Amino acid sequence: MTDEKLAVLRRGPADYEVAAAGASSDTAQFAETDGGWLRRIQTFLNEYPTTVPLLVLLLGVVLFSWISGRTFLHPYNLSLILQQVTIIGTVGMAQTLIILTAGIDLSVGVVMILTTVVAGRAAVSFGLPAEFIFAIGLSVGLGCGLLNGLLVAVFRLPPFIVTLGTFAMIGAMVLYVSGSQTISGRELAETTPSLLLTGTSFRIGGAQLTVGSILLLVLAAVLWFVLARTAFGRHVHAVGDAPDAARLSGINVRNTLLAVYVVAGAICAFAGWLMIGRVGAVSPTSGALANLDSITAVVIGGTSLFGGRGSVLGTLIGALIVGVFRNGLALSGADILWQEFAVGLLVILAVLLDQWIRKVSQ
Amino acid sequence: MSTPVLKARNLVKKFGRVTAIDHADFDLMPGEILAVVGDNGAGKSTMISALSGAVQPSAGQVWLEGKPVQFASPLEARDAGIETVYQGLALSPALSISDNLFLGRERRKGGIWGRLSRDLDRKAMDAEARKQLTALGLTTVQNISQRVETLSGGQRQGIAVARACAFSSKVVILDEPTAALGVKESRRVLDLILAVRARGLPIVLISHNMPHVFEIADRIHIHRLGRRLCVLPTSETTMPDVVAMMTGAMAPPVVHKIPEGEPVQ
Ligand SMILES: Nc1ncnc2c1ncn2[C@@H]1O[C@H](COP(=O)(O)OP(=O)(O)OP(=O)(O)O)[C@@H](O)[C@H]1O
């Protein structure tokens, strides 16, 4: 039962290929896309996904300075917005790392809070020296990150479920360590004033900046460099985008994931320090919404929940967008419920846009 | 008789109850194009994965240039000079062409800055990527920092093959590199393979396309039910015979060449 088509035994191009011999030779031409302007916008956004959040931020600024004028645009108000988004922004940095690997971390907020209550307790009840207290706070963050990382990378459990579990466990630890008690700024100032350092503010022109918001900008710059310009950063993107391709390209997927969760834990500890400065005390309840807010900032910042694409600069812009809309709506006298409505709407729009941008290859 | 560049004996790999490789042997001679053919599910991809470190065989031994090797990861095989284009590609769509070419072997900037900051040498990598693509006839690439997902299927295939050809120093393994390609693009990949052979490198080509196999292969390795049925010089067999053997309709010829005094079967 021989297939007649296969019965041709010959070396050299087959007949059917000869017809193609006269074809133009510029096969691999990376042809300009011919789907009109919409297609061109799509391709552009695919290449520079941070453009949209940047435009939305500008739009928000223009909109609210039109509505509320001077008050909104006053340097003091703008610097206030930066202060207001410092915590979301910092926790958002950790969340960006995780989401770039196609994961999600529901525990970032409580990890941050746990580092603050442990450090606060260590300072007030045990009177340890400052270096110890910072080391302890950092270890708590690293430890929580390591726990999440081991469960995700080594035991290969879905990040959503893992961090849902650790969210509850770490949340319980927060109550256990703090006894639901707030540690006042005065107590901290007497024992370990450096814990409050990030809340120190200084004036430049009309603006009032805090050490904490400057540190956020520094952190964003460092993370941007690591993600965009080092091999580790490339690997993080590859692991989130196409894990099999990453593995076959020789990347150690497990260690990359593990490193990402541990670094995220460290960033949460850092956020805890900023948090103590911002609140001026250690409270087991402040920052309770940071989990979800950080995801909001990441998504509005144009990072894809499907992994592999996005940037920490986008997240910084995303956090600022949230801050601008909340602040602007509050100034314009709108009911607080419209702030939440607007932020929710922005999230949905951002995800819709991401869906469209990722379809560029079809 | 020269030693095989890549050789394996008695490879075994089980996935649960499925035996994907069942005591398979393999020989790749210097400078040759070896086609590996077989039915779907015969275990071709699994076998080359075992040769390239992507899969760990449960038994058997692999030799590279006569020395026993054991690759724990694809990276180790790559460092040893074996480059592989896996079936279904191994590119990261969201990364650029240049990032993909250098994925897992990025180059850092020199000097103290490079060592401390681990800053990548983008310029050098882009230039090298462009050079490699041009050398392999994949010219007219305008934007080396364009995301791979914005390329057509054929262009992506070209990038994957180019990556393997560019970095290989001993062996190139291609698992169905023309599967998704049109007539013209397939021809380009075949030309690429011949160009690599002209550089003196041996190539393993897995393909279901018999005309292609008969056109460029020196020898044909017929794989059936997880093991090597036989290896035949292309000039001594015909397409109908090969098809008949790989489907089990015909027994392999009894006479074998015996490399290194070891039985082939
Ligand atoms: N990761 C895996 N887990 C379980 N079974 C697997 C796995 N990889 C391969 N197999 C099984 O091993 C056998 C051989 O598969 P393999 O992909 O090597 O075949 P192939 O010869 O490459 O086929 P094709 O021509 O379709 O590519 C199949 O039965 C397949 O189902």
Ligand SMILES: [Mg+2]
């Ligand atoms: Mg296969």
